[in-house]
Amino acid sequence: MLGKIVNYIIEKNVVKINFENGSTYVKIINDEIINFFIPNVSEERNSKAIDKLNYKETKFSVRFIGQLLTISTKSLVVKIYAGFNIDIYDKDGNALCEDYRLERDPFIRRKGDYELAESEGHDLSKKNKDTIYIAKKMEDDMHFYGLGEKTGHLDKKYYHYKNWNTDNPNPHGETFEQLYKSIPFFVNFRKDKSFGIFFDNTFETNFDFGKENSNYYYFSAAGGNTDYYFIYGPSVKNVIEGYTYLTGTTPLPQLWTLGYQQCRWSYSPELRVWEVAEEFRKRDIPCDTIYLDIDYMDEYRVFTWDNNKFPHPEKTIRELKEEGFKVVTIIDPGVKVDNNYSIYKEGIENNYFAKDKNGQVYENVVWPGKAVYPNFLSSDVQKWWSSNQKILTDSGVSGIWNDMNEPASFNGPLPDDIEFNEDDKVVYHKEAHNVYGQLMCKATYKGIKDATKKRPFVVTRACYAGIQKYSTCWTGDNQSTWEHLRMAVPMLMNMGISGVAFCGTDVGGFGFDCSKELLSRWVQVGAFTPLFRNHSSMGTRDQEPWAFDKMTEDINRKYIKLRYSLLPYLYDCMKICEDTGIPVMKPLILNYEADKATYEINDEFLFGDNILVSPVLEQGKDKKMVYLPNGDKWIDFWDNKEYDGGQYIIKEAPIDICPIFVKASSVIPSYEVQNYVGEKVIDTLKLNIYLSNDDNNFEYTHYVDDGKSFAYKYGEYSKYRIVVKGRDEVVIDVNKIVDGYCDKYEYIEIIINKDCTNIICDGENVKFKKVRDKVHFTVALKANQKIVIK
Structure with a gap:
């Protein structure tokens, strides 16, 4: 289509290539990240995922011989041919990513009478719908990860997916092509040759990893520009770091948001909220957060309270806070059509709502009945929506839960030609749809930040790439089934790979009835997911921790308390995530690429770098086959038995045991368990040190700040470095290497x-005691101290 290359122009970091039938642009972001752009519809590149492209000073060369244009950086060689065909190699000439030049050729699929038939997701008429189609050669040893919230296995090879944010109430199975979120980023993994592709296009996009034909994989779009980033590794971690360099990392959350959270559709009226809150405290089960679903509102009018159900919301929230509970309220984008309702009136008067092709305010039906949709593409509407958050934060609300923001609708989907005004530019729904929820969250985040001056807590169902900067995510309306428990693990791991580190799934399942066994196993997963929330639907049986029997309650208490003990470790992991983009909950391959056995493990994960979790995900099972990755030794969390890596073991796993292993030669900081974050002054930092039987030489950095404000951005934080060496005689050095925050640690x-x-600490003998197979002792904390264990 573009024809032959005519010439090229270098403008700083951009190589503009002029073809016979148009121009293309190659931007060198740095040595490992290169952007390819064709202005199919416009020269404008108004990304909703990348706030600002940060270029690094990069030396590169360009050669043009015949019809081959070669761009070389320190790490990559990009060969561009006629028609903008692109092949990419590493610096040693190894092929990484090559365009597929042959015709599209779907596998033959036949009907019962042997006539050829198309299959779901592979209708060739899509070639007419997709204005952009880019195919790449596929090799047998390629694996594909990412795309955010998608069903199926960790490795997406041989799957096809569509990005079109969709509220589908049917039980989500492995064959579902689309759900609530659209994150058009994936990692192509081959040993020592990993790279990522981020296709920054907000229209409906499709990704096929060999399902159509195993000779190629492709990504396509129903409109917009060709705009994609090649992100070289060579490790998967490097790729994630590169992707989050572009789209942002997950900011450090408030510490309480990492505690246990309880939700239901619905805790209403106020009396029911208190019943739940009192049960947690009476039963000695920690909990920080209670959610209010849509029934707290006055006939589902957003930013209002039902004064019959909640006659004194400010008083109620204040009294709940005194008991340690933070309240998070749901907000949907649909604004009720009601001339006596201030939010609707303001929106109409200021032209804040989306319109149909005739210029009339578009109406559909959601929970309030007839409703209109704020035009979140407008900067004025975003400011207005941000300011409305103060209505709830002034009532004492601690966080906002954005739901139904695909946007969902009951009276058929929003037509493609619904108009959004992006500051005097008309953008149709077919382009705005996938970023609608994203922009709602961005406005919500800013509103909470402005109103409270604290790190905002926003939860969303729908989003686009880069959502991690504004909101945590949960995986939508799952079901209380074993299939959905199994599917949650690879789904959340792929969310983390896709930049969304602060994520979780509805513990126990949202729809259908949970069972006591299912809840027991699900809470064992939830205790190790960054967002830890139990949620269930109206009409289903209760599934709070005490809703079944004493054994189930005890199991919930056990794992919720384990979560609270691990909060300092999790907080350290979240800080690493903010700094690097590397997620907390991650597949084994991220740390063990040299171990082929880790490439497609769906049923276990790493929690940070030092804890491996292999939950039981099948009904009736009391044993689990666990793979321990090669390269490290592993210590059973429950019985302290050490295992060599690179092997499968059978772990006894009765209903109250989740197989957990700690990497030998590691440190796990922990706290005394609290009913809620902030209940107690934490004056003792517990350091759980796991020695290997071999000679030890390792270290750990522990981070601490006030857990709520942005003061850490300005240096108000502390760091402790713990260095451990030796085997027969072990030396532990604890040093405060950053002293910007007055923490409460005394011991x-x-x-x-x-x-x-x-045991000798700074020359003095220390008393100790032995509990089972471990030694316990406490010393006063100093800025620098040396402990010798003989």
Whole structure:
């Protein structure tokens, strides 16, 4: 289509290539990230995922011989041919990503009478709908990860997916092509040759990883520009770091948001909220957050309260806070059509709502009945929506839960030609749809930040790439089925790979009835997911921790308390995530690429770098086959037995045991368990030190700040470095390497898996005790101290 290359022009970091029938642009972001752009419909590149492209000073060369234009950086060689065909190699000439030049050729599919038939997701008429289609050669040893919230396995090879944010109430199975979120980013993994592709296009996009034909994989779009980023690794971690360099990392959340959260459709009226809150405290089960679903509102009018159900919301929320509970309220985008309703009136008067092709305010039906949709593409509407958050935060609300923001509608989908005004530019729904929820969250985040001066807590169902900057995500309306528990693990791992580190799934399942066994196993997964929320639907049986029997309640208490003990470790992981983009909950391959056995493990994951979780995900099972990755030794969390990596073991797993293993030669900080974050002054930092039987030489950095404000951005934080060396005689050095925050630590309690005869701290003997296979002792905390264990 573009024809032959005519010439090229270099403008700073951009190579403009002029073809016979148009121009293309190659932007060198840095040595490992290159952007390819064809202005199919416009020269404008108004990304909703990338706030600002940060270029690094990069030396590159360009050669043009015959019909081959070659761009070389320190890490990559990009060969561009006639028609803008592109092949990319590493610096040693190894092929990484090559365009597929042959015709599109779907596998033959036949009907019963042997006539050829198309299959779902592979209707060749889509070639007419998709204005952009880019195919790449596929090799047998390629694996594909990412795309955010998609059903199926961790490795997306041989799957096809569509990005079109969709509220589908049917039980989501492995064959579902689209759900609530659209994150058009994937990682192509081959040993030592990983790269990612981020297709920054908000129209409906399709990704096929060999389902149509195993000779190629492709991505396509129903409109917009050709605008994609090639992100070189060579490791998967490097790719994720590159992607989050573009789209942003997950900011450090408030500490309480990492605690246990309880939700239901609906805790209403006020009396029911208090019943739930009191049960948590009475039963000694920690909980930080209670959610209010749509029934707290006055006939579903957003930013209002039903004064019959909640006659004194400010008083209620204040009294709940005194008991340690933070309240999070749901907000939907649909604004009720009601001339006596201030939000609707303001929106109409200021032209804040989306319109149909005739210029009339578009109406559909959602929970309030007839409703209109704020035009979140407008900067004025975003400011207005941001300011409305103060209505709820002034009532004491601690966070906002954005739902139904695909946007969902009951009276058929919004037509493609619904108009949104992006600051005097008309954008049709077919382009705005996938970023609608994203922009709602962006406005919500800013509104909470302005109103409270604290780190905002926003939860969303729908989003686009880059959502991690504004909101945490949950995986939508799942079901209380074992299939959905199994599917949650790879789904959340792929969310983390796709930049969304603060994510979770409805523990116990939202729809259908949960069972006591299912809840027991699900809470064992939830305790290790960044967002830890139990949620269920109206009309289903209760599934709070005590809703079944004493054994189930005890199991919930056990794992919720384990979560609270691990909060300092999780907070450290979240800080690493903010700094690097590397997620907390991650597939084994991220840390063990050299181990082929990790490439397609769906049923276990790493929680940070030092904890491996292999939950039981099948009904009736009391044993689990666990793979321990090669390259490290692993210590059973429950019995302290050490195992070599690179092997499968069978772990006994009765209903109250989730197989958990700690990497040998590691440190796990922990706290005393609290009913809620902030209940107690934490004056003792517990350091759980897991020695290997071999010679030890490792370190850990522990981070601490006020857990709520942005003061850490200005240096108000502290860091402790713990260095451990030796085998027969172990030396532990604890040093405060950053002293920008006045933390409350007065003591260090060390729990170590080692027999000993003597412990010396700064020249003084220390008393210790042995509990099972571990030694426990406590010393006063100093800025620098040396502990010797003999």
